[in-house]
Amino acid sequence: MSHPSEAAQGRPAMVRLGAVARTFHPGTPDAVRALDGIDVEIPEGEWVVVLGTNGSGKSTLLNVIAGTFGLDGGTIALGGQDVTHWPEHRRAGIIGRIFQNPFSGTAPAMSIAENFALASRRGRTRGFRPAVTSAFRAELRARVSTLGMGLEDRLDTAIGTLSGGQRQALTLLMATWHDPGVLLLDEHTAALDPRSAAQVQALTADIVQGRRLTALMVTHSMPQAIAYGERIIMMHRGRVLHDFRGEARRRLGVGDLLACFEDARRTPADDVPPSPRSAVGTD
């Protein structure tokens, strides 16, 4: 059911997952096959939305790409480089990341300026230069003022005193301070109130589309998926159940996605393609 979209043709793959597998608690009664042979190729500049039931493995997918979890099998290549055995902090040079919990993406006791100083060294060496220089502060002011939240006048405020929405907006700017090869968004608006969520989502669209970033966005919201995903992947029990691209993706509506979900729920584990093993996923 997977057709390469015309827009993606000719673009080199930014993310290439080959037979990626990960089991939690292997060899115990609690063994959980969270990823069961995932093959996905994402061309440069494509915005992919990952949907799935609870425990389908979508968060695990982002975590293995980032290197938070290792693999039991398979390979991961980012930007043509095999990173399967790279530790998380080394992959960070290619990856920008935003977590669901606004607390995870920032150092709460440190100032806005210091948090951004940390982000500005992503994937670069950290030496004995001052972290926050006046030149950096000037650029920071300019970039933060684009948020229209008035935060540019509070650069020395501890970031932990800000609201979840403000923090998530700042985290988005931090993760994309330098264009990342891949941007990983893990339900990054799920913990916010509706108004902040809409604000952060609009900002995400601005940045990802405006700078043609390659992005993977995990979400539970079908309208969000339909509105933003240039390609929609639906996961179930550690496998890719649907991969909508091109024309198939354009014809897709919220109702179709809901039908797919119902379908997935009714599908016995043994019938999930491609391999006929039973598995229960986790997030």
Next chain:
Amino acid sequence: MTLLIGALTIGLILALAALGVRTSFRIFGIADITVDGSLTLGASVAAVLLVGGSAGPLVATLAGFGAGMVAGMVTGFLQTRCRIDALLSGILVMTALYSVNLHIMGRSNVPLLHARTLATVADAAGPDWFGGGEVALGRWIVPAGDLALLLMVAAIVVAVALGLGWFFHTEIGTAMRASGESPQMIRALGADVERLRVIGLAIANGLVGLAGALWAQVQGFADAQMGIGMVVWGLASVILGEALSGTTPLGVALTATVLGSILFRLLIALALGFGLNPNDLKLVTALFVFAALVLPQLIARWRRAQATRRAVPGGGTGP
């Protein structure tokens, strides 16, 4: 007055150890008991170098710093690469260091009788600086050497505190502070959290080794027992400093730790003057830290209880 100057000098020297304890305690959230061993390590290395005449006070002091750093790196290695619990790592290295220190010194106590130390340098410089063997400070007459030693130690502590403040604002120092608070974030931003922890513990124990090297020179000997209770002493200074300053920017917090150490030493000197049994010193220090850790909880609970009590008769407006 001489007693006061002595207490100030020791308080300043131990402020270096307190800065080290603060680094592991406030950044990585561990009470690193390695410092009990690394203080003695710094002292023994410096003492042996000074007695042998193979190094002057400056080199011996720096060697104490370096030895402490190595001890901290070992603890960091156990914690990160060997995945040993932070507390146990410290206990292992501290215990091992006890034997190491005895080997370095060759016995349990090395006097610095005829060696050239920071103290003898100060004794020689004092009369030059102040134009006489004694100095009048208001009503008090103090030996010029003691005053010179106090000033030298103060200069070292100020320089180290400034250096530490500078380091924590560099790219690597900022990453280190974030790594304790928000490891998930800093890993996602490409910093090697484990390496930062090893470096952090090396710096922390280096400062403690530096304190040991200076302390040995000022008191005139190194002793295998001198580091016992040092982590609790350091925590007491950190907590006392924080009680004085509240939640503040980093620079103030470092200054507060130094002041906490001095103040605690003065309080101890005062208590001893009023007849406190020196054998009870460690007990009193431990009780102080215990009280400082428990009292805020009790106060918070009491306040909550008060608030509920007030809210109930008010007609159910409480939560």
